[in-house]
Amino acid sequence: MQDWITDDPMHFLRSMKAATQLHAEEFMTCTTCEQQPWFSFFFDGTENNRDIGESWQMHTNITRWMTRVFMTMTLCVLAACATGQPRGYVDVSAWGANYTEDYIQDFWIQTDEGKDTGVGGVLVSEFSRGGTSGHICCSLMPGVGKTIKVVWRVGGRQDDKSQWKTYSRDVVVKGAMPTKKDAYNILMVRFFSDHQVEVEVIPDRGEPGDAASPRVDKLFYGQRVMRHMGE
Template sequence: MNYSEDYVPDFSILTPTGKHTGMGGDQVQEFSKGGLSKQECCAPIPGPGQTLLVEWRVGRHHEPEANWKTFRKAIVVRGEALSGPNAWNLLIVRFFPEQQVEAEFVWEAPGPHGEPSPRLDQLFYGRRVMRQMGD
């Protein structure tokens, strides 16, 4: 999710020691263009209350890659995750202005009677509702 007007060509989720987890994303659109990226699945990553590193690049769509800037920030993962065979957990990485970033685990109840989590960003539903860090 992108709540800034920076285009994020790609980002990676790393362990606190800098090891790649295999998770990340690309083409995170600016907030004014929907603020979404493609979804990735699945990898073991640090859970709620644990620290991870987010590394991301910021650039313009048709700007040379050499002009893109790279940022890396250690953050503590918020939220909660379920365990068990039917657990479905989402890690949402949110980008904010001034190179601020956060990550939150959100669980969903699977199946026909499952309720969407109230913690899911409205951008998932095509509604441009701005969030702030920590919301």
């Protein structure tokens, strides 16, 4: 069977001419099979060399087309792996900035469909005590212009978890998408009075030697400067 697998059509034709009638009957007639081999029509005694050549050319064209489709799909997959994220998503580390006197036990980001993204933070201090959270790195989430849901829980430092209160808001992501492939991107989550919240992507920060973005809240530099929504 391997003699029939070739990229040389002339070799293929010579092999067919050398085939015995026994081979032809074996290929063409298969009473116990559900279907005949794809090449059985070559041996029905009616096809001439021209028809065989045309059939082989059609087979070659189909093979080339399938190869191109496969390569295109492969390149698309490789491109997705190279970027490391779906279109419109961004890889971020969440930082919490608290402009209230609520102690925020934790917060997390969901898609507008309610699916957890893995982006979040814990232990966001009251404004009077610094107003910042720790940094948890890193996860993918919908990027700038997309609607997300911020969920957070508020409770006293000594309160039992059963006493915590949960709040959520649907917000549109502000800011700018990153331009550097391996940049360290911040999702700044800002909490305001009346349980309002805003989120901003601060891109391309964290490269060696780069200066901090002016969009990073001054709370993270030890300056207790009040901020308001939209600033």
